[in-house]
Amino acid sequence: MKKQWGLTLAAFALVALSACNVTTRDDVEGEASDVEPPAEAVDIELLAMSSNEQDINILRDQLTSNGFTVSINQQPDYGSFVSQRDAGNYDIAISSWTTVTGNPDYAIRSLFKSDGDNSLIDDADIDALIEQGSTESPEEYTDTYRELEETLVTENAYIVPLYTSMKNQAFNQDVLQEESVRLSKSRAFAWDSVRYVNEEEQGERPLVLTQAISELTSLDPIKGNDGSINQLNTNMYVRLVNLTDDDAITADASLSYEYAIAEGNEDYYFVLRDDLFFAAIEGEDVVETEERVGIEDVIFSLERASDRDSVPDHRTYTLHEHIGEVTAVSDLTELENATLAGSSDSILEQLESGLDQSIDSLVTDKDAANSEEGAYQVVKLTTTEPFPQVLNYLAHQSAGIVSKSQVESVNTYNVEEFDVNTDIPYGDQRLVTEGSGLENSLYASGPYIMTHKNDYEAVFLKNPGYQAGTEYEPAIEEVRVRFISDSDSALSALRSGEIDMYYGVPENKMNLVEGDEKLQLQSIPSNGVTYLAFNTSNRDVAESVDLRKAVLYAINQDEIIQVYNNDKLPAYSTLSPLVDTGNKLEADQNKVYEHLNAYLESKDE
Structure with a gap:
């Protein structure tokens, strides 16, 4: 057996259960x-x-x-x-x-x-x-x-x-539309789909959620994979693909219009959307940076995700060690000649199946992308060996797309000489903690961005540059995540109306939820x-x-x-x-x- 115990991941969750009568x-x-x-x-x-x-x-x-x-x-x-x-x-x-x-x-x-x-x-x-x-x-x-x-x-x-x-969650059905509250088998809870029963409140009333852990590992997606940040980073950074609620791969609400797997299961192609822009925080207000989320950001994000030495304390590199090369496709004939896995169709045909306008040209400058004129960005990911499961890892929060220019401007330290006491890297929670005196340097590619946090809650605002005018544009302007470590306190807050939803209801609390007329319980394996x-x-x-x-x-x-x-x-x-x-x-x-x-x-x- 190995003489060590590694770092704990999100996925390392201890089941919260209270005492009751025990069968002997x-x-x-x-x-x-x-x-x-x-x-x-x-x-x-x-x-x-x-x-x-x-x-x-x-x-x-x-x-x-x-x-x-x-x-x-x-x-x-x-x-x-x-x-x-x-x-x-x-x-x-x-x-x-x-x-x-x-x-x-x-x-x-x-x-x-x-x-x-x-x-x-x-x-x-x-x-x-x-x-x-x-x-x-x-x-x-x-x-x-x-x-x-x-x-x-x-x-x-x-x-x-x-x-x-x-997997159990409960929500206040007097406040939230039932059909808008998703319960996914794997992915963290998605905020962008949530709608209020009274839709007029969506621009005025914050959505109030909860999580147990208040100390955040990192808001840099590759530096954390635990219960403190999985939900938060999932909603702050867009990915090339997503998971459906039953764990199928989808391009919906992702950075890609469509994706395709080439014959041999080593080359994966993604045609990128051109309607996503990074959001930033000035003071405590959200601003659209007018910087498009594009191909150079994808290449930068995935290369650093797979490089163990790209940041100190890299906690997710093993999820991406099968990424061999990430490149921009500039030659349209490559898409015409490459064959779709398990089909005689071309990669081009598959990518165009998710588009309103055909691919007339490929651009490698993200600012030159214009889907209405048929000018698209296409990125190719090549794995180190045939690895069909790579798409699932690309749907994970650690594959969230960050701004190349912004991260490089913040991470000016030498990785080998990094000093946690003096160097403050991109995503460090000190940058968003009230009273720190530090400037919030987050750039969010996803539907929401954190403005600030304290020991009580973290506050997020809608990214105005996230797929505006589409079905994936978030409806609710503000999300507050309350830090409540005790399950009894979390359930009490839900029942009293202090929070709108409780994600992760323990089994021994389900009867209380079912007995409350204003609450709706959702449960799946x-x-x-x-x-x-x-x-x-x-x-x-x-x-x-x-x-x-x-x-x-x-x-x-x-x-x-x-x-x-x-x-x-x-x-x-x-x-x-x-x-x-x-x-x-x-x-x-x-x-x-x-x-x-x-x-x-x-x-x-």
């Missing part, structure tokens, strides 16, 4: 063990946040019933949890991962590949399977990912899967999987596969799901919501005792 093993009859129980109980320390109290109680019961003595390291908040985790004060920790790109490669690469920026393990077989699956189509990769799960969980017990969660992560550095679980397997087979997912009134789903790995491998975890006390006995014998040798 006495409540669910199981088969008696045929194997002699271990001569002594084995100590195990569980690290979790207090918001995980429900899971803590279930796991403590299951482990205790299987020959463990469980001690609980329960921390009050996420910061304290991270401190204890980084100090190595645990054997197992309740952890979660949400695949926010909707593709299986994202579900595993960062967590389980040896060089992943959140890697838990170092296993050459798993590395090879991750790379193999990344080059395969959905029709091909199921067998590969099944084998990966068997290596990851069955053979080595590198993680212990617990369950897949539902998510891509979020909760699992136990082992200490990989200074405990016996790092070295003993028998000890890890004993923990694995002590976990009864059916019991857990029953406690949650079937509002959870089975899981075998972080791939479970995306790929049906057929693998299932079955609790087995015989196997628990076999592995515990083997572990104790090895300690005596």
